[in-house]
Amino acid sequence: MNLTGKFLIAMPGMGDPRFEKALILVCAHSADGAMGLIVNKPMREPGFPRLLEQLGITPGPACASVPVMFGGPVEGGRGFVLHSPDYAAEDGTLAIAERFGMTATLQVLEDMANGTGPDEALLALGYSGWGPGQLESEIGQNGWLSCDARTEIVFSRDASGKWERALKTLGVDALTLSATAGRA
Secondary structure (H helix, E strand, C coil): CCCCCEEEEECCCCCCHHHCCCEEEEEEEECCEEEEEECCCECCCCCHHHHHHHCCCCCCHHHHHCCEEECCCEEEEEEEEEECCCCCCCCCCEEECCCEEEECCHHHHHHHHCCCCCCCEEEEEEEEEECCCHHHHHHHCCCEEEEECCHHHHCCCCHHHHHHHHHHHCCCCHHHCCCCCCCC
């Protein structure tokens, strides 16, 4: 099973409040573990322009509209730009299922500030990570559903509706979900 480029949709009863109703884009998944970014938990402060200023970068006019998300509980001070595939940094962009890119360099922030960055982007502070076999175990324990990630959901400005929209791509109504796992 390789979930790179897929959504993880948190199930009710997750147990960890940081992941309640979380929608995660899996950026990398292998036998060594997995890494993903929560795309539906906006942070109120600091905003993107303020983060740029803290890094000594003068924000351009388009920077005010870049959302900043809580990407996960690991390395909360580290930023990751999740973006459309039209952008690639000289010093490293991870291509994700040909529909997304992830760049964690100052170059992408500078390019966004001067208007030469990706067409669509969000900044995630921190990330979600799993050790070998951990994610597969959580899925087996009814912790997550998975489905194909959709760019229109990832980059939607309506963060509060992303979890429900991802469920609907599977034909699932949030009201019908149960926190209890079963076996057939």
